[in-house]
């Protein structure tokens with residue numbers, strides 16, 4: 001397998017096929033499986049994964065450490081060889097187990113940015129950015145001119161002659177970004193590129209990244225374990241666990257209609273109450289130790305008597321009796337008492353005790369409800385989701 005040429009990071013690939021057409025990037029991953037064979041046994045890092053990335057689309061892979069995000073990126077880049085499946089980049093089959101095809105990384109039309117961004121310390125900023133162009137045969141003057149234009153785009157115009165060591169972490173990250181996008185509008189693979197930066201810089205770079213994408217129009221596959229980052233950046237989010245997609249969809253769908261308890265817990269905060277299905281209709285009735293709760297089935301296939309979890313987001317739980325009047329449709333009411341309130345600026349979070357459990361309720365604006373006062377938690381049946389109980393593993 002081909003190894004990369006960049007220093008510092010064994011994985012950095014920045015390649016442009018000379019003369020390649022710069023049409024719409026489009027990636028198709030079909031039934032990809034990758035098994036790492038180690039002394040301690042086989043480890044399935046990707047388990048039959050399929051994914052399409054449209055031209056100009058920004059797809060985020062979200063999931064906990066070890067779920068296979070980096071492995072999927074490295075397979076697409078050509079830095080790992082999958083065991084089976086197929087990968088098509090821009091109409092070119094770059095990997096197919098069936099057809100015995102494996103195209104090396106430097107001949108795939110894509111670019112990759114890593115968490116450790118591996119700039120050449122003895123090259124100037126402009127030389128770093130020009131490198132992939134020079135590597136693919138663009139003349140020096142032309143490459144430096146395009147590097148300079150790209151540095152303007154990332155807000156580093158005028159710093160062409162500086163060395164990486166003279167720049168801040170955030171600026172170095174922008175140089176790495178410029179180096180990745182200098183080649184044009186292909187696919188850009190990002191592996192947690194902002195995770196080493198402090199929160200303020202990260203917030204700003206996120207916004208810049210989106211406006212760059214607007215201007216340049218590259219497609220992106222972006223790995224993060226940060227749900228806020230995923231929600232902010234993605235056209236679609238793929239939530240991964242154990243080498244599989246748990247759910248793949250637009251951010252609002254992932255957040256409002258999580259396909260599983262796992263997704264509900266991983267993206268945002270979720271209150272969960274255990275119970276059993278008492279009646280099935282358009283609305284499901286669940287018997288819990290707090291009384292019956294009514295909600296929407298998250299998937300087909302529930303039956304009366306099934307063990308389930310009732311899941312409700314904190315911002316949909318109301319403890320202010322006046323707020324409850326504004327909830328449309330059928331309302332669930334649980335007796336409870338505010339045990340603690342946490343003022344967080346934009347929102348206040350209330351810890352509400354209902355019997356042996358506590359629920360988190362959050363409210364923005366309005367009156368701050370003192371501990372001991374809230375007597376009832378209200379939430380709309382339409383906002384309440386019922387999931388089949390997951391087997392303990």
Ligand SMILES: Nc1ncnc2c1ncn2[C@@H]1O[C@H](COP(=O)(O)OP(=O)(O)O)[C@@H](O)[C@H]1O
Pocket residue numbers: 036037038043044045063064065066067068069070071072
């Ligand atoms: N070169 C390797 N050899 C053996 N196991 C590996 C190797 N690379 C990754 N893994 C394992 O594969 C799984 C997925 O890893 P990775 O794709 O890096 O996860 P993520 O990026 O989501 O944190 C992990 O359990 C990891 O330990």
Ligand SMILES: [Mg+2]
Pocket residue numbers: 069070071
């Ligand atoms: Mg990783």
